[in-house]
Amino acid sequence: MKHEKESSLLRLNGQSMVLPFILVTSLFFFWGVANNLNDTLLAAFKRIMSMSDLQTSFIQMAFYGAYFCFALPAALFIKRFSYKSGVILGLALYATGAMLYYPAGQTGSYGFYLIAIYVLAGGCSILETTSNPYILSMGSKETATRRLNLAQAFNPFGSIVGILISMTFILRELNGADATQRAAMPAAQLAAIQAGELNSITLTYLGIGIVLIAVLCIMLLSRMPKNSDTDHSIHLGSALRRLIRNSIYTGGVVAQFFYVGAQVGIWSFTIRIVMHALGTNETDSAYVFLISMIVFTAARFLFTFLMRYIQASKLLITAAIAAIGCSLCVVFGSGMFLVVFLVMISFFMSLMFPTIYGFALSDLGDDAKIGASGLIMAILGGALITPLQGLASDLFGICFAFLVPLFCFVVVAFYGIRALKAGK
Numbered sequence: 001m002k003h004e005k006e007s008s009l010l011r012l013n014g015q016s017m018v019l020p021f022i023l024v025t026s027l028f029f030f031w032g033v034a035n036n037l038n039d040t041l042l043a044a045f046k047r048i049m050s051m052s053d054l055q056t057s058f059i060q061m062a063f064y065g066a067y068f069c070f071a072l073p074a075a076l077f078i079k080r081f082s083y084k085s086g087v088i089l090g091l092a093l094y095a096t097g098a099m100l101y102y103p104a105g106q107t108g109s110y111g112f113y114l115i116a117i118y119v120l121a122g123g124c125s126i127l128e129t130t131s132n133p134y135i136l137s138m139g140s141k142e143t144a145t146r147r148l149n150l151a152q153a154f155n156p157f158g159s160i161v162g163i164l165i166s167m168t169f170i171l172r173e174l175n176g177a178d179a180t181q182r183a184a185m186p187a188a189q190l191a192a193i194q195a196g197e198l199n200s201i202t203l204t205y206l207g208i209g210i211v212l213i214a215v216l217c218i219m220l221l222s223r224m225p226k227n228s229d230t231d232h233s234i235h236l237g238s239a240l241r242r243l244i245r246n247s248i249y250t251g252g253v254v255a256q257f258f259y260v261g262a263q264v265g266i267w268s269f270t271i272r273i274v275m276h277a278l279g280t281n282e283t284d285s286a287y288v289f290l291i292s293m294i295v296f297t298a299a300r301f302l303f304t305f306l307m308r309y310i311q312a313s314k315l316l317i318t319a320a321i322a323a324i325g326c327s328l329c330v331v332f333g334s335g336m337f338l339v340v341f342l343v344m345i346s347f348f349m350s351l352m353f354p355t356i357y358g359f360a361l362s363d364l365g366d367d368a369k370i371g372a373s374g375l376i377m378a379i380l381g382g383a384l385i386t387p388l389q390g391l392a393s394d395l396f397g398i399c400f401a402f403l404v405p406l407f408c409f410v411v412v413a414f415y416g417i418r419a420l421k422a423g424k
Contacts, residue, residue, distance in 0.1 A: 017138035017139060017225065020138060020224055020225050021135065021138050021147075021151070023219070023222055023224070024087070024131050024134055024135060024138075024151070025135070025151045025154050026154075026215070027087065027090075027091075027127050027131050028131065028151055028152060028154050028155040028158065029154050029155065029157055029158035029161075030094070030127070030158055030212065030215065031094075031124040031127050031128060031155070031158065032154075032155040032156060032157065032158025032159040032161075032162060033158040033159070033161050033162040033165070033208065034094070034120060034121070034124050034158075034162065034208075035063075035124070035158075035159060035162065036158075036159035036160075036162040036163050036166075036267065036289075036293065037162035037163070037165055037166050037204075037208075038059065038060070038063050038117065038121075038162075039162075039264070039267045039268050039270075039289075040162075040163060040166035040167075040170065040171060040271065040286060040289070041056075041059050041117075041166075041170075041201070042056040042057065042059055042060070042268050042269070042271075042272070043056075043171070043271040043272060043282045043285075043286075044166075044170055044171060044174060044197070044201065044282070045059065045110065045113075046272075047174050047175075047178075047197075047282060048174070048194055048197045048198065049110060049194070050179035050182055050183070052390075052394050053269070053272070053390040053391075053393045053394050053398070054387060054390040054391050054394055056390070057268065057386045057387040057389075057390035058114060058387075059113075059114065059117060060264055060268055060382055060383060060386040060387070061383045061384075061386070061387060062114040062115075062117045062118045062121065062383075063117050063118070063120075063121040063382070063383070064121070064260070064264065064379050064380055064381070064382035064383035064386075065118065065121075065380065065383040066117075066118045066119070066120075066121035066122040066124075066125055067121060067122075067124070067125040067128070067376055067377070067379040067380065067382070067383075068125075068377045068379065068380035068383065069122070069125075070121075070122040070125035070126055070129075071125050071128075071129050071372075071373040071374075071376035071377040071379075072370075072373045072374075072377060074086060074089075074090070074125060074126040074129040074130065074373060074376075075129055075369050075370050075372060075373030076236070076370075076373075077089065077126075078129070078130050078369055079369045079370065083130055083133075083134045083224065084219070084224045086126055086127075086129065086130030087127065087130055087131070087219055087224075088216065088219060088220060089123075089126055090123045090124070090125075090126030090127035090129075090130060091123065091127065091212055091215060091216040091219060092123070092216060093119060093120075093122050093123030093126060094120055094123030094124055094127065094212055095123070095209045095212035095213050095216060096119055096120075096123070096209075097116050097117070097118070097119035097120025097121070097122070097123055098116075098120055098205045098206065098208045098209030098212060099205075099206065099209045100112075100115065100116035100119055100120075101113070101116050101201065101202045101204075101205035101206060101209075102202055102206055104116045104202065105198050105199055105201065105202030108194065108195065108198055113201075116205075120205075125376055125379075128376050128379075129372050129373050129376045131151075132148065132357060132361075132372055132375075132376075133361060133368045133369055133371075133372040135147055135148050135151045136148055136358070136361060136368065137368075138225075141362070141363070144358055144361075144362060145307070145312055145354070145355060145358030145359065145362070146304060146307050146308070148354045148357060148358045149300065149303065149304040149307065149351075149354045149355065149358070150304050151354075152300060152353065152354035153297065153300040153301050153304055156293055156296045156297035156300060156350070157297060159293045159296070159297075160290065160293045160294060160297065163286060163289055163290045163293055164290065165204060165208075166204075166286065167283060167286045167287075167290070169200055169203070169204045170200050170201055170204055171282045171283045171286055172283050173196065173197060173200035174197055174282060174283075175193045175196075175197065176281065177193070236370065239366075239367045239370045239371075240370070242367055243364070243367055243370065243371055243374065246364070247418070248359060248360060248362075248418070248419065248422055248424070249360045249361070249364065249371060249374070251360070251415050251418050251419075252356050252357070252359055252360025252361075252375065252415065253360065253374050253375060253377075253378045254378075254411065254415070255356050255360075255411055255412050255414075255415035256353070256356050256357065256360070256375050256378035256379070256381070257378040257379075257380065257381035258381055258385070258407075258408035258409075258411040258412060259349075259352045259353060259356060259381070259408060259409075259411075259412050260353070260378065260379045260380075260381040260382045260385075261381030261382055261384065261385025261386065261404075261405070261408050262323075262349070262381075262385070262404075262405035262408035262409055262412075263349055263352075263353070263382070263405075264381070264382030264385070264386050265382075265385055265386045265388075265389040265401075265404060265405050265408075266342075266345055266346070266349075266402070266405050267289070267292070267346075268386050268389075268390075269389065269390075269393065269398060269401065269402075270285075270288065270289045270292060270342065271285040271286055271288075271289055272285075272393075272398055273330070273338070273342065273398050273399065273402075274288045274289075274339060274342070276398050276399070277334060277335055277336075277338045277339055278335070278336070278339065288339055288342070288343065291343055292342070292343045292345075292346040293346070295343055295344075295346050295347050295350075296346040296347065296349065296350045297350070299346075299347045299348070299350035299351070300350040300351070300354075303315060303319075303350060303351040303355075311420070311424075312355055312358070312359070312419075312424060313359070313416050313417075313419040313420035313422075313424045314416075314420060315351055315355070316351060316352065316355050316356070316412070316415075316416035316419065317413055317416035317417060317420065319348040319349070319350075319351045319352060320348070320352070320409050320410075320412040320413035320416055321409075321413055322344075322348045323345050323348040323349060323409040323412075324406055324409045324410060324413070326341045326342075326344045326345045326348065327341075327345060327402050327403070327405055327406035327409065328406065329341035330342050330345070330399065330402045331399055331400060331402050331403055331406070332399075333399075334399075338399070345405075352412055356375075356412070356415065357375055359419045359424045360375055361375065362424070381408075385404060385405075385408065388404055389401045389402075389404040389405070392404055
């Protein structure tokens with residue numbers, strides 16, 4: 001019996017899902033690159049254009065706002081066509097957004113960069129809306145949450161690569177002059193410095209766009225299984241009514257909104273708070289962000305392993321409570337003490353997204369594709385909660401602003417309790 005359960009992790013109707021699993025899991029890597037490369041842009045644009053924390057948070061509003069806008073159309077698209085079609089569309093839009101960084105750099109316009117970010121993130125939204133339920137369909141229902149945790153474990157590898165790319169090609173190219181020094185510069189000198197800094201961002205994203213086009217070609221030539229792709233009828237109204245009546249699903253959407261808000265806010269301001277705590281520059285502070293992502297990655301594999309022996313909802317509750325404690329230490333801490341607990345928040349966050357997602361999407365049957373869009377739309381939390389944290393930072397200090405993600409983890413803990421009562 002145990003052997004049957006293990007084999008069902010990547011086997012469906014007697015067929016191996018290993019190769020499709022690998023191909024789709026590679027997409028988790030690529031949107032991980034986009035997510036955390038985007039996080040470092042807040043520090044970059046703050047330096048380049050002497051912005052406030054609230055102004056730089058518009059980057060996350062554009063990125064995660066696109067997730068909200070594209071998720072439901074993506075779900076309807078893959079419902080009408082197929083999972084593979086969703087993958088192709090998502091990669092195409094992702095690559096287009098990356099290429100739009102070139103005209104943004106030529107104009108030197110922050111608004112144009114936000115448009116490029118929005119288009120790129122729209123592609124990532126389609127990829128996430130498609131890939132998460134696709135992974136859930138590649139095996140038995142009993143192993144679905146563990147399978148998604150395994151696939152999601154490769155997402156942080158992309159995040160690590162995104163940070164390394166930013167450190168190497170963007171942050172190290174920033175001029176050390178602060179806002180006061182830049183304000184005192186002659187206009188021509190400042191324009192030349194900013195042009196060089198923006199060029200480093202543009203060239204980095206153009207390189208990513210070229211890689212994505214290559215991946216798109218591979219996907220076009222690959223044969224993929226049609227799991228859950230047999231029914232192409234769309235009954236949006238009835239599906240939404242069933243989803244709204246499902247308390248585990250609706251609770252999962254709410255929990256995901258607050259979790260993503262916490263994750264994006266914490267990672268968006270990691271470099272800034274480390275600079276504040278240790279007195280370092282952007283490049284050196286990014287090493288702490290890199291360490292956080294390595295810890296996040298290792299913890300995701302650890303929690304996936306622990307799910308074989310410990311009920312997933314109990315792990316979720318424990319992780320949320322621990323994240324609350326670590327957030328308090330960041331709010332009231334300083335120096336290296338603050339930095340250690342900042343990193344530990346990432347350790348406990350690693351479990352949350354795929355576990356909430358797996359709980360919410362379990363037992364949805366044909367409604368899974370539409371349900372997946374709701375969970376991806378919940379990523380809007382990153383667009384709305386991050387500016388709130390940025391405003392709190394501008395008004396009360398960056399440490400105090402970490403009370404915002406602390407509250408978000410309280411919501412996750414309550415969802416964990418609800419899932420436990422439901423036997424998840």
